[in-house]
Amino acid sequence: MHITILGGGGFLGRKLAARLAREGQLDGRRVTALTLFDLNTPVPPAEAPFPIRTLAGDVTDRAALAEAIPPQTEVIFHLAAVVSAAAEADFDLGMKVNLHGTLAVLDTCRTLPKPPRVVFTSSVASFGGGQGAMVPDDGRQVPANSYGAQKAIGELLLQDASRRGFLDAVCIRLPTVMVRPGRPNKAASSFVSAVLREPLLGLPATCPVEEDFAVWICSPRRAVEWFLYAATMDTAPLGLDRGINPPGASVSVAQMLAALPQEARRLVSFVPDTTIQAIVSGWPAAFTAERARRLGFSEQEPLTEVVRAFIEDDLEATRAERATG
Amino acid sequence: MHITILGGGGFLGRKLAARLAREGQLDGRRVTALTLFDLNTPVPPAEAPFPIRTLAGDVTDRAALAEAIPPQTEVIFHLAAVVSAAAEADFDLGMKVNLHGTLAVLDTCRTLPKPPRVVFTSSVASFGGGQGAMVPDDGRQVPANSYGAQKAIGELLLQDASRRGFLDAVCIRLPTVMVRPGRPNKAASSFVSAVLREPLLGLPATCPVEEDFAVWICSPRRAVEWFLYAATMDTAPLGLDRGINPPGASVSVAQMLAALPQEARRLVSFVPDTTIQAIVSGWPAAFTAERARRLGFSEQEPLTEVVRAFIEDDLEATRAERATG
Structure with missing residues (x-):
């Protein structure tokens, strides 16, 4: 099984790569190749039972994506994104990476011989509601920030592309991930x-x-668990609705x-x-997250x-x- | 007041232009110029108390849009679209006009000295639910066709652009418009x-x-009424949510x-x-359409x-x- 992680150099991308390297398999099938793609060349896990390619490139660059996603790719984790504070500070940068990047991923998937599974990280930032809210599974996304709007748009694109058979997407609306390593920064979260x-x-x-x-919230370990589950789950029960509010x-x-x-x-x-x-x-x-539980996503x-x-x-x-x- | 109709050669664009020509004013302010823009040069109303420019061009062509939307433009009716059957038959054409066209309109608005009012025609096709459904005002859009997905994306784009002050959008989710002139065609509707x-x-x-x-459903006359109301209504009560399910x-x-x-x-x-x-x-x-009634949109x-x-x-x-x- 050939796997590509777009955003493979990021916090969650590195953890996902390390987990794949440790297990060597996904849902019982051997991983035969892993490609890590990011703006800067990602650092691969120290040891892995399969070859790992690390590529530097821009997710909006179709030639770079074609190299990152070879024809035999079965699973793409699309984690490449400009995060919320940055997308708010620089609208054009957020649109470029979060919208046009996802469009480029969609185009690349259409060139593959078999529609790949695409696991996309959407975000709780695509919802409003505030402290009193208990977001139901059919809650409407009215984003209060550009990052959330771009993620909601990414979901609509991948949902329609799934319906058309260009790819087979699962969009996970990640909670605030904690505990993040690194330093305190200017992000509100x-x-x-x-x-x-x-x-x-x-x-x-x-x-x-x-x-x-x-x-x-969710933990980094839980996010990785959800990614792996989404990579091989049966998507038939999702129907048209490819957006998941995980538990x-x-x-x-x-x-x-x-x-x-x-x-x-x-x-x-x-x-x-x-x-x-x-x-x-x-x-x-808070979210009800009943659908995700029914679909088999594990608890925080x-x-x-x-x-x-x-x-x-x-x-x-x-x-x-x-x-x- | 300078007004531009993108898609000014279409069925509703022509009716809107004729109405403006007949009235000569919008919400008590004199219309001083009207630009009609479409893929083929639109036919202007026979008589109008203001100058009318008719331009042919592609809505994704930024140079053409810059000409269609001069700096003093106060209101843009963005009706340019590839309709549902065509967007389903030709995915790339639908994406080009319905998504990239709206992106080009957004970019053009950002170059204007004052954020213009943008009245955007979204569609009931962005919803599912079926015969039994009574879609509430906060109903979630899970489109079952590419046209609906592209319209829902357009709403998210214009909503975020409104929040950022690039423009000031009202997105009207048009019902099936009847009675349309023309001939029976292959559209399901x-x-x-x-x-x-x-x-x-x-x-x-x-x-x-x-x-x-x-x-x-709605009638062509009612759709035009809603467009005119949306062009001058106070958008403050809309808050972040620029999508309207009209009555x-x-x-x-x-x-x-x-x-x-x-x-x-x-x-x-x-x-x-x-x-x-x-x-x-x-x-x-069916839709509840309570919010639109509260906001002053008139009844069918x-x-x-x-x-x-x-x-x-x-x-x-x-x-x-x-x-x-």
């Missing part, structure tokens, strides 16, 4: 990971919202902090930030497990990166 | 107009569905036929067509009035066209 990551590194963190503020978890800041060791928890202070509050208060805090693990996995998977690398940075 | 138009011309017509089959009417074939003079009604015979039934049975037959007039208006506006021209065709 930065605090969701920072209030756990920074204290675990022994560093102080500030929380801009009240402790009863709730977020719809993440609605967690409050208080619940997040309770998952930290007590000494770490003391490093978090509450410093209200009305600018951040204004943005994040529009995000829906508890927060204590999320924290333990971060310590196991990412803490040392994050600490080392800070020391050299 | 052809019969909706044909069962009224053909008998009024003294010609036989066949109806491929049962007489209790219901359709969500059309859900009418059965039996109700349609009852609006015909008795001698005309006898010209309609029922000839079931399972292919057409399979397509049209997926169309939602009764069917007898629709028939009377067709006779007044279009019957002679249709008859003449048939005689020479």
Whole structure:
């Protein structure tokens, strides 16, 4: 089975590649080749039981995509994206990568001899509703940011392309992924990971919202599980509707902090930030996600497990990166 | 007030232009210039109290659009589209005009000194649901055809562009418009107009569905009323959501036929067509349209009035066209 990860150099792309390398198979079938494609040449997993190609290129460049997606490709993970803060700051860049990039992926798929499975990362950012919302499976996407609009458009494109038989898409609307490694940044959602990551590194963190503020989250491990499931699931039960609200978890800041060791928890202070509050208060805090459960998508693990996995998977690398940075 | 109609040579574009020419004003402000733009040079209304430019060009051609939308343009009616049957038969053509055309309109609007009002014709074809459906105002668009997908994408693009202040859009999801002039064609919806138009011309017509089959319709006159209202309405109450389900009417074939003079009604015979039934049975037959009513969009007039208006506006021209065709 030939697999391509577009955005293979990103946070989730690297974790997905590492998982594939570790398992060597997907749903019982041997992985025979993996291509990692990103703007900068992705770093491949250290060891893998199959050949890995790493390619640098622009996702809107059809020649580069043709190389990244050879004719025998069966599964494409399309994770290449300009993230929400960047797409809001630079409209043209977001449109280029998030819209025209997806159009280029669609065009490339049409040249393959067999319609490939395409696993596309859409986002909870394509919904509004706010703290009080419980988004149903047929909830309408009225995006409040360009990233969310571009992701909702990507879903419509891949949905129609699936109906026409150009490809066979599953679009996963990812919750806010935590705990992210790296540093605090200017993204409004930065605090969701920072209030756990920074204290675990022994560093102080500030929380801009009240402790009863709730977020719809998933862990990096869970996101990868969903990607792998979406890559081989039977898509017939999806019908026309290729968008999935996966079973993440609605967690409050208080619940997040309770998952930290007590000494770490003391490093978090509450410093209200009305600018951040204004943005994040529009995000829906919960989804029913009944359809995804029926379709076989696995449940988000508890927060204590999320924290333990971060310590196991990412803490040392994050600490080392800070020391050299 | 400078106005541009993209798709100004089409059925609704011509009716809109004629109405503007007749009134000379929009919401109390004088129309000072009108540009009609279409693939073939549009035929302007016979008389108008303002200058009319007619331009031929491709809606994806940015240079042509720049000419069609001069800097002082205040209102753009974006009706240019490849219709549903054509967009289904030729995916690339539909994508070009319906998606890339709308992207080109967006880009052109960004070059104007003041964000123009853009009235965009989206479609009931962007919804599914079928005969039993009563689509609520927050109903989700899961299109079952490429035209509907492209229209839903256009809405998302114009919605985000409105939020960013590039333009100020109102997207009207038009019902099936009837009575259309012209001839019966291969569109699945052809019969909706044909069962009224053909008998009024003294010609036989066949109806491929049962007489209790219901359709969500509007008249050409009503569509033009909605366009004009959308062109000057206060968009603040719309918030992020620029999509409007206007107050059309859900009418059965039996109700349609009852609006015909008795001698005309006898010209309609029922000839079931399972292919057409399979397509049209997926169309939602009714919408709540509460939000549009609250926002001030006017009600669809009764069917007898629709028939009377067709006779007044279009019957002679249709008859003449048939005689020479």
